Structure formats: C-alpha cells, structure tokens
Amino acid sequence: MMRALTTDQAYELDRRASADFNIPGESLMGNAGLAVASFISKQPFDQKVKSIAVVAGKGNNGGDGFSTALELNKLNFDVSVFSIYKHEKLSNDSLIFFKKCRDAQIRIVEGSKPPISESFDLIVDAILGIGFSGQLRNEVSEWVEWINLNSSILCCDVPTGLNSSSGLVSTSTVKATHTITMGFPKLGLCIEPGKSFSGKTESVDIGFPKIEDELHGIDWRLIDSNFVDQIIKPMDSTTNKYAQGKVLVLAGSKGMTGAAFLSSMGALRSGAGLVKVFAPESLSEIYEKKITEGITVSCEDEGEGYFQVKNFEIIMDQVEWADAVLIGPGLGTNKETIDLLTMIYENINKPLVVDADGLNPFYKNRDLLKKLQCVLTPHHGELSRLLSISLGELKEKMVNHMEGFASSYPSVLIAKQPSSIIVHNISGYINTSGNPGLATAGTGDVLSGMVTAFIAQGYNLVESSCISTYIHGYVADKMSKKISERGLIASDLLLEIASSMSRYES
Structure with a gap:
C-alpha cells in the first residue's frame, strides 16, 4: 500500500x-x-x-x-x-x-x-x-x-x-x-x-x-485496488443470511424516504444478509414498497412523518439483534428526532455508522463521540460544523484538522470529498477512485449503507471504511463511462456495486 x-x-x-x-x-x-x-x-x-x-x-x-x-x-x-x-x-x-x-x-x-x-x-x-x-x-x-x-x-x-x-x-x-x-x-x-x-x-x-x-504525524496511505483485494475474502460456502451480517437502519422522514431506500440497498448490494429498516408509521407503506428485500419496523409517529423520542424503546430492542447499525440518512432536523438520537448514542453499544442528519447531536456535544464505536461520514459542510470551524479554514488545513480529530476521538472519520480522506488514531488513508459524478444527492446514503454492511460481515471499522470508499468510487468511475459524470445518479451505483463484488468471489 x-x-x-x-x-x-x-x-x-x-x-x-x-x-x-x-x-x-x-x-x-x-x-x-x-x-x-x-x-x-x-x-x-x-x-x-x-x-x-x-x-x-x-x-x-x-x-x-x-x-x-x-x-x-x-x-x-x-x-x-x-x-x-x-x-x-x-x-x-x-x-x-x-x-x-x-x-x-x-x-x-x-x-x-x-x-x-x-x-x-x-x-x-x-x-x-x-x-x-x-x-x-x-x-x-x-x-x-x-x-x-x-x-x-x-x-x-x-x-x-x-x-x-x-x-x-x-x-x-x-x-x-x-x-x-x-x-x-x-x-x-x-x-x-x-x-x-x-x-x-x-x-x-x-x-x-x-x-x-x-x-x-499520521501514517498516510493510498487506497487502491491492490489494497482492497488483500482485505476482502470470498464468501464462506456454508454461510447463511444470518451469518452474512444483520444491518439495522434508522433513516428517512417525510420527503426523504429515498435516503432510507438508498442506504438500505447499499447495504444489501454490498453483501448484508439481512437489513431491518425503521419507518415512521405514517410512511411505512412507502418503505415497504420501495425496500422489498428489507424488513420494515414501524414506529408510531402520529402522522408527523419523523422519528420521535417515544420510539426509543422499540429501536433499542432491535439494536440487540443487529451486527451493525446505520443512523442518519434523511432523518431531518426536528428537535424530537435529535433528542431521540442523543438518547440512542448515550446507550448504544453496537458498531455504528453515522451519516448526514445523524450527526446533529454531535454539533453541540462532541463528548458523545468519546464512548461510541462508530464511523462518521460527513461531507465538508457537516465536517466544518462538527469541528466548529469555517469551511474555508477546513479546506485550507484539512490534514491538520483531520489529524486533530483522530488524536481526540476513537471514531473512524470519512471526510467525503473528491479523493475522500479517512482517519483513525495514527493512520490515514486517501481514496484514489471516484469522480465529480458523485456530487449528486443520495450517493452518500449508498456509501453509508455499504460501510455498515461490511462491518456487519465482520470487517473492522477501518477496513470497512476503506473497502466501501474505494468500491463506491470505482463503481462511479465505471458508471460515468457508460452514462456520464454529469448524468450519474445515486441509484445507478446499486446494480454496479453488486456486479463489482464478483471480483472477490474466487
């Protein structure tokens, strides 16, 4: 490497x-x-x-x-x-x-x-x-x-x-x-x-x-195909859907059910054996129609279309079932949802991937991160809020701020950008795949589902982050040649992710 x-x-x-x-x-x-x-x-x-x-x-x-x-x-x-x-x-x-x-x-x-x-x-x-x-x-x-x-x-x-x-x-x-x-x-x-x-x-x-x-300073490495080839192992010939990883997804809200679909399918296309998806009760029918290969767990919402504090117990009951949990895509910024997430982060003890709106509680209380076993996947805007610095300051001193985060928190951090950057403790990784076509809504949701799936399959947090980031970019490169960078949309990635997995089956 x-x-x-x-x-x-x-x-x-x-x-x-x-x-x-x-x-x-x-x-x-x-x-x-x-x-x-x-x-x-x-x-x-x-x-x-x-x-x-x-x-x-x-x-x-x-x-x-x-x-x-x-x-x-x-x-x-x-x-x-x-x-x-x-x-x-x-x-x-x-x-x-x-x-x-x-x-x-x-x-x-x-x-x-x-x-x-x-x-x-x-x-x-x-x-x-x-x-x-x-x-x-x-x-x-x-x-x-x-x-x-x-x-x-x-x-x-x-x-x-x-x-x-x-x-x-x-x-x-x-x-x-x-x-x-x-x-x-x-x-x-x-x-x-x-x-x-x-x-x-x-x-x-x-x-x-x-x-x-x-x-x-951090030991920086480049993520390429050879690195990923060395990590991913072929599926066990005696495996079953439970052994292939159980993923739990808390995502979506009124107007953003697509985020739940894309992240769940990202997990399934990356090899997860079972995916359970929480759905606000008023939106449950949409979830069940869109995510046919997943299991829907309905949460009472009184027709509001977002997750609430009263959903805490049903969510935590399901957490014990899961090998890895994804929280964040499309959850929205309602105070009830943010309070619910804070309660979850204070109590959860499973490997966790936090994306998008799942990051909201950390903006005011980064101490929540100190006890979590998690992967964070912010884009530049979210990362600047997380670090309480301006976007300009972040871009100018990205490496310094990534190193500072890695020395302060146990989380794996994936800074989503062209050539995404991953840091954990004293190790850093630069992804070599991907193109501007990924700058479109939903591609980050797909990535978060992929990371969660690989964690559920037994890969550690860093391995899962590197594998997913590289394949995500590699698939975008392939699809952009078939379609175009400008015309690429998030759902285009899903079938190609599945196809790319054939490389690791022998």
Missing part, C-alpha cells in the same frame, strides 16, 4: 537524511535529476520530445531542475534552462548544479521574462516545490501562464502553485501532464483539486533512508 507524505513529513525526511544519515543534499538532488531525465528518455509523451525548456526557481526544486538539465544534456536532448532568478540568489545545492550546467555549456538564461517567441517539445517545471502555499507572486505567475500554453509539461516533485499537503492551488498553477515526485507521493498530489493539476504521477527513489514509518 503506497505511502504518502505531508509537507512537514517530506521536510522531516529530507532533514533527517542529512542530519542522521549523512546523505548530502547534493547527492539527493543529483539522483532527482537522474530520475527525471530517465523518465523523459522513455518518451511517455504524446509527441516525440527533442527540445526541452527547464524553468528553475531559486530553491531546491530549482536545483532538481538544473540537475535534470545536466542529465538531459548527457542524453543529447536540446536543453535550455530558464532561471527565473539570478544565480546569486540560488540556494547552495542549487548553485552547485547551476555551475555544473554552465561548465557543460548548457544554455542558461537568467532573470528573464518568459520566452514567448520560442517553442519547445517539453517544459520541465522546477520553480517551486513542497514549501508553497497561498498565491504566487506576479513574477512567477507569468512563467506559470507561459508554461501552461504548452501541451507537454513535466513537474519536479509538485506542480508550481500547488500546496503539497492540502491540494489547494493558486489562481495560477502549473497544469502538468506528468509529475515526478521524489521519494513518496505528497498528499496534495492525491487530493483534489491538486490531483487534477498533477497529471500522471510517478514516485522515484532518490536515495532517502527507509525511515518513513518513523516520521511524525
């Missing part, structure tokens, strides 16, 4: 390579140039590359650019280096490779404007690396705009203008066709919008010591 690093972890790795293992920065920089030049020599681009412009900044990322130019020159490419700054401003290691390029009589243009009249087969972006955040200065932005006029763009480590931890991008950011990242992928390359600016990403070994597991 591929490791990924935050900006701080990447800096720590770089610092410890020098301080603890006596690996000089010049050596790492030289290896970086070798790796990038080797990649380019394989000609993985849409057109054959002969002429190359390397655009270099003044720091170590610029040094990687000079080192790349040196190696490309040895491979007989026609290389020009455009150093945005005069060589007097270069970092020590970068200056070493600037001088080597000069000694090799490679064309170097210092402190100039972008060469608008010149054209190249490939541009290598080596302006800014992992230290960037915020907005680019004007003198860099004009180079970024020129770089983006080209069809083949390779970035060293990260695209200029991209925050390597958050994935946020400057108004002007290099839009790469390829990114060669040093040592390990950086989180910002894996999280949108940064992922879309990074093109095809490849990690290269440049000689860092094997100490990634010793770095401070």
Whole structure:
C-alpha cells in the first residue's frame, strides 16, 4: 500500500537524511535529476520530445531542475534552462548544479521574462516545490501562464502553485501532464483539486533512508485496488443470511424516504444478509414498497412523518439483534428526532455508522463521540460544523484538522470529498477512485449503507471504511463511462456495486 507524505513529513525526511544519515543534499538532488531525465528518455509523451525548456526557481526544486538539465544534456536532448532568478540568489545545492550546467555549456538564461517567441517539445517545471502555499507572486505567475500554453509539461516533485499537503492551488498553477515526485507521493498530489493539476504521477527513489514509518504525524496511505483485494475474502460456502451480517437502519422522514431506500440497498448490494429498516408509521407503506428485500419496523409517529423520542424503546430492542447499525440518512432536523438520537448514542453499544442528519447531536456535544464505536461520514459542510470551524479554514488545513480529530476521538472519520480522506488514531488513508459524478444527492446514503454492511460481515471499522470508499468510487468511475459524470445518479451505483463484488468471489 503506497505511502504518502505531508509537507512537514517530506521536510522531516529530507532533514533527517542529512542530519542522521549523512546523505548530502547534493547527492539527493543529483539522483532527482537522474530520475527525471530517465523518465523523459522513455518518451511517455504524446509527441516525440527533442527540445526541452527547464524553468528553475531559486530553491531546491530549482536545483532538481538544473540537475535534470545536466542529465538531459548527457542524453543529447536540446536543453535550455530558464532561471527565473539570478544565480546569486540560488540556494547552495542549487548553485552547485547551476555551475555544473554552465561548465557543460548548457544554455542558461537568467532573470528573464518568459520566452514567448520560442517553442519547445517539453517544459520541465522546477520553480517551486513542497514549501508553497497561498498565491504566487506576479513574477512567477507569468512563467506559470507561459508554461501552461504548452501541451507537454513535466513537474519536479509538485506542480508550481500547488500546496503539497492540502491540494489547494493558486489562481495560477502549473497544469502538468506528468509529475515526478521524489521519494513518496505528497498528499496534495492525491487530493483534489491538486490531483487534477498533477497529471500522471510517478514516485522515484532518490536515495532517502527507509525511515518513513518513523516520521511524525499520521501514517498516510493510498487506497487502491491492490489494497482492497488483500482485505476482502470470498464468501464462506456454508454461510447463511444470518451469518452474512444483520444491518439495522434508522433513516428517512417525510420527503426523504429515498435516503432510507438508498442506504438500505447499499447495504444489501454490498453483501448484508439481512437489513431491518425503521419507518415512521405514517410512511411505512412507502418503505415497504420501495425496500422489498428489507424488513420494515414501524414506529408510531402520529402522522408527523419523523422519528420521535417515544420510539426509543422499540429501536433499542432491535439494536440487540443487529451486527451493525446505520443512523442518519434523511432523518431531518426536528428537535424530537435529535433528542431521540442523543438518547440512542448515550446507550448504544453496537458498531455504528453515522451519516448526514445523524450527526446533529454531535454539533453541540462532541463528548458523545468519546464512548461510541462508530464511523462518521460527513461531507465538508457537516465536517466544518462538527469541528466548529469555517469551511474555508477546513479546506485550507484539512490534514491538520483531520489529524486533530483522530488524536481526540476513537471514531473512524470519512471526510467525503473528491479523493475522500479517512482517519483513525495514527493512520490515514486517501481514496484514489471516484469522480465529480458523485456530487449528486443520495450517493452518500449508498456509501453509508455499504460501510455498515461490511462491518456487519465482520470487517473492522477501518477496513470497512476503506473497502466501501474505494468500491463506491470505482463503481462511479465505471458508471460515468457508460452514462456520464454529469448524468450519474445515486441509484445507478446499486446494480454496479453488486456486479463489482464478483471480483472477490474466487
């Protein structure tokens, strides 16, 4: 399972390579140039590359650019280096490779404007690396705009203008066709919008010591098909519907019965043997018609169409039956329902998945989370309320806030977004599947049902979260190719989820 690093972890790795293992920065920089030049020599681009412009900044990322130019020159490419700054401003290691390029009589243009009249087969972006955040200065932005006029763009480590931890991008950011990242992928390359600016990403070994597991902070990993393949086991040939997992669903209200349907079917299509669904009595007929494979448990509601405090006992009686419980999709924000949920959270002792309106009690009382064995599945708006911060603050420092939550609460947290993020204790996971087509009503309900089903089948909370998030995104990718991203709706996912399960049956 591929490791990924935050900006701080990447800096720590770089610092410890020098301080603890006596690996000089010049050596790492030289290896970086070798790796990038080797990649380019394989000609993985849409057109054959002969002429190359390397655009270099003044720091170590610029040094990687000079080192790349040196190696490309040895491979007989026609290389020009455009150093945005005069060589007097270069970092020590970068200056070493600037001088080597000069000694090799490679064309170097210092402190100039972008060469608008010149054209190249490939541009290598080596302006800014992992230290960037915020907005680019004007003198860099004009180079970024020129770089983006080209069809083949390779970035060293990260695209200029991209925050390597958050994935946020400057108004002007290099839009790469390829990114060669040093040592390990950086989180910002894996999280949108940064992922879309990074093109095809490849990690290269440049000689860092094997100490990634010793770095401070959360151990971040990428969820891919290989990871999921290693977790899911084929069904036991002697199994039965009770052994396949019993799921209990508290979802839906007047006007939002579809949430109960989608979450229940998400659970059934993910292999749950039995699904019981609570229904407000006045809506029970709708539930029974829509969720024909589920068992409906009617709750008195006096025609109001929502769950109430007086339903507590019947709900808790059924909890003992269940292997896992899902609470939240479409429950609404009525005070009676929120009070009911608070009572349930104070008393429940089963594995729990909490989605959407099920999160309402936690906004005013996060201490409820300290005793629960649960998975939370908020989108950005819900997560910002849960953490009592603005949406802008959340997006800017998503990783920091996720790490803070993981250190404070025992819950597994799935932050739903393009490239969803999962954290628990000292482990973090970035999903690699999915697309913008999932930005439509009900897809989160399907996901919550999937997570609950895998928990009921015996997978732990983290495994269930990773499995479900990946398959959910994978199915969306497949369906978007058949339909379109724009036209995808939540119910499109259900049959494809079932079909995708065939992969794990042998």
